Each structure stands twice: as C-alpha cells, then as structure tokens.
Amino acid sequence: MNWLIDFFTDPANWSGSNAIPARLLEHLEFSVIALLLAALIGVPLGLLIGHTGRGGVLVVVSANVARALPTLGLLVLLVLLFGTASVWPVLIPLIALAVPPILVNTFEGIRGVDPELRDAAYGMGLRGPQVLGRVLVPVALPLILLGLRLAAVQIVATAAVAAYVGLGGLGRYIIDGLATQKYEQVVGGSVLIVLFALAAQALFAVAQRVTVSPGVSQRVRIR
Numbered sequence: 001m002n003w004l005i006d007f008f009t010d011p012a013n014w015s016g017s018n019a020i021p022a023r024l025l026e027h028l029e030f031s032v033i034a035l036l037l038a039a040l041i042g043v044p045l046g047l048l049i050g051h052t053g054r055g056g057v058l059v060v061v062s063a064n065v066a067r068a069l070p071t072l073g074l075l076v077l078l079v080l081l082f083g084t085a086s087v088w089p090v091l092i093p094l095i096a097l098a099v100p101p102i103l104v105n106t107f108e109g110i111r112g113v114d115p116e117l118r119d120a121a122y123g124m125g126l127r128g129p130q131v132l133g134r135v136l137v138p139v140a141l142p143l144i145l146l147g148l149r150l151a152a153v154q155i156v157a158t159a160a161v162a163a164y165v166g167l168g169g170l171g172r173y174i175i176d177g178l179a180t181q182k183y184e185q186v187v188g189g190s191v192l193i194v195l196f197a198l199a200a201q202a203l204f205a206v207a208q209r210v211t212v213s214p215g216v217s218q219r220v221r222i223r
Contacts, residue, residue, distance in 0.1 A: 007188030018172070020192065026168035027196065030159045035152050036090050038098035042151075043144065046106025050140075051132050059107045066100035069093075072161050079165040090162045097158055098151035105147025109140030141212050149204035156197045160189075170196065 007013060009169070013020050049055040071093045080087035113136050121135040137144070162170030173189025 003184035003187045004191060007184040012186075013188070016186055018187055021187075023168060023170050024192065024196070027156070027159055027170045030087065030094065030162060030169055031152070031155045031196075031200075033087070033149070034094035034098060034155050034159070037091065037097050038095045038102055038151055038155075039097070039148060042102030042147070043106050046103045046144075046147075047110060047132060047137070049103075050107040050110025051110075051136065051137045056107070059104055062100045063104050066097060069096060071097055071158055072164060075165060076159055087167070089165070090159070090167055094155050094159060094160075098155050100149040101150040101154070102144075105143045105150070106140070109143030109147075110136050112143070113139045142208060145204055145208045145212070149201060152200040152204065153197050157193060158194055174202075 012018075016022070045055075048061075049059060070189065074093045074096070075089060077094055082089055110132075117135060118131060121131045126134065159169050160174060162169045163171030163175040170189050170192045173185040173192070177185030177189065
C-alpha cells in the first residue's frame, strides 16, 4: 500500500513525458487502434461466415492459433524487421490476438439465432442482407459485444509488452521499475493496467445496456 501511495503522490509521475497521463494516453492509443482494426476484420468475417454457414473451419483454426500465438516473440520479431519508428510492430500482435474472440463470438451469435426467426424474416420478403442487418445482428448483438469486450481486455493487458522493446504505454512503469528497482513504479503501473482493463469492461457493459433491447437481453439470460 505504501508503494501505491508513493507512486500516485509523487509529483514527478504527473508531469513530463513519463507522466501517468502521457503513458495512459499511449496505452489508450495502442488499445483503441488495435481494437478498431481487429473489429473491422473480425466482425464482418463473423457476420459473413455465420450468415452463409461457409468457412466455419476458419473460425476454429483462428481461435486455436490465437491460443498458441507468442505475442512477445512476434512483437520482438516485428521490431527487428521494421524498427520502432511506428506503432505497427505493437499493433500487429495485438490485432492478431484480438481478432479471434471477436470473430468467434460474432460467428456464434449469428449462427445461434433461432432458425424459425430467419424463416419468418424471409417469409416477410426480406432478402439476405436485410435479414442479416434487421434480424440477425440485433439478436446476436450481446455475443458480438462480448467478443469485443474480451478482445478489449486482452489488448489492454497485453499492450504492456510494448515496453519490452522500448515503446511507450503503461508497461514502461513495470519494465523501468524492475530495471531500476523502483518497485513503487512496478506496483503503480500494474494497478493502472488493471484499472484500465476494468474501465474497458465497464464501458462495454454500459454499451450493451444501451444498445441491446430488453427482449434480447432476457432471451440471452434464459438460454
């Protein structure tokens, strides 16, 4: 507890390039860009595969690959290839980590919609894209948001590895603190990352409450 107090009450941690706001902004930049790019890949693919029923093997393979992906090793390799002049060596591993949960949950959400609901939509004269947009996506939205939430938390936690190769983010406190034996920085950086991840969880919980209709939410809870 004393380490936390020392970290958050130290004026040096609130101004300059190594200040908490600056490191938090760097971490936020990595996380938001990686999540947006992963969503642009995972959500459309999940919708397409779930709606057409083709390519389900891709979903399974991507999920298995993500579990075996050595994020830190990939990060180091990309830095060796491209240097640290851009954020891409950090973004690519984060995107690769985030796409599978988004893809899997979007696919499962669309595939899990009651077939009778699909048939009723087609019976009303709706076409494929209309059925997908007006019927399937609203019903599958809780699982889609779950995939985005899981990806966001993984990204926030894993973005700390950027500090291993000299890049920014909250992970700098952990790496620099270990190197200089300033353990208040290690503890403070760890707490900030945990709080950031909890904030991401809360944000998606609010998004689900706002965007998902009560009838769909009740249906998901019953299942």
